[in-house]
Amino acid sequence: MGTSAHTVKAFDQDLDQLRASIAQMGGLAEDAIAESMRALMQRDIEAANRVIENDKKIDALEAVVERDAVQLIALRAPMADDLREVVAALKIAGVVERIGDYAKNIAKRVHVIEHSASIEPLSLLPEMARIVGEMVHNVLDAFAARNSKIAVMVCERDRAVDDFYNSIFRTLLTFMMENPQNIGAATHLLFIAKNLERMGDHATNVAEMVYFAATGEQMGERTKGESPLDPVDD
Structure with missing residues (x-):
């Protein structure tokens, strides 16, 4: 095998490893979303604690992706499409880590x-x-x-998430007005809904990165629905 072919194969292997780490991060983030919500609905403190503890795995994987992406750029000097994909992986890792943080925030409110x-x-x-x-x-x-088409479809679903948030806000507001004793618990639920809404925003941001990595073009500007309240994150 010639040097050039060997270099291409090595680059492909490195890129595959980068994709695998991103996929692993994504799987953990998905689990965190599902488990934090299950813990919330069942008032399961142990499950909530596991979500909080497992967030460290997502953080560790983000560090691995950052190290591998930087090393890949430095050693392989990728160009054009390949460079866009490596840079996208680097950015996506940071976004997925943030999604994990939002799931952890939900788990913390179970207590x-x-x-x-x-x-x-x-x-x-x-x-x-x-x-x-x-x-x-x-x-x-x-x-x-x-796949740029799937990326576009993900962006389109964000409006449904925004609609849910606005509906939950109005419902919780009514709930608090009917009985002031509900204000404390309802406020926590509002923060949880906002965390989910932010996760949808981050997934949409990733979709835009994927679209650019795949096509070399920016996705058309999307219109985001206005939220009636934007509470500060923990």
């Missing part, structure tokens, strides 16, 4: 509302979380396959 009475608006959150989890899964599939 706070553990003894709260059943809250009707809580029933809206699992479906919102399911859509967000699917967005994360699909956008990372799009990255692995360099």
Whole structure:
């Protein structure tokens, strides 16, 4: 095998490893979303603690991706399409790590509302979380396959997440007005809904990166619905 062919094969192997690390991060983030929501619905403190602890694995993988991506750029000097993909992987790792942080934030609130009475608006959150989890899964599939069409579809689903957030906000506001004793628990649920909404935004950001990596063009500007309230993150 010639030197050039060997170099190309080595680069492809390095890129495959980068994709594998991103996929692993994505799988952990998906699990964190699902498990944090299950812990919330079941008031399962142990499950919530596992989500919080497992976030360290996502953080560690982000560091691996950063190291490998920088090394790949330095040693292989990729050009054009390949360079776009490596840079996208580097950025995506940071976004997925942030998604994991939002899931961890949800898990932390399980401790706070553990003894709260059943809250009707809580029933809206699992479906919102399911859509967000699917967005994360699909956008990372799009990255692995360099599929710009799936990336566009992920962006289109973000509007459904925004609609859920706005609906939950209005429901919680009514809930708090009907009984001021509900304000504390309802506020925590509002933060949880906002964390899910932010995850949808991040999945959409990844979709835009995937689209650019695959096509070399920026995705058309999207219009995002306005949220009635934008609470500060933890």
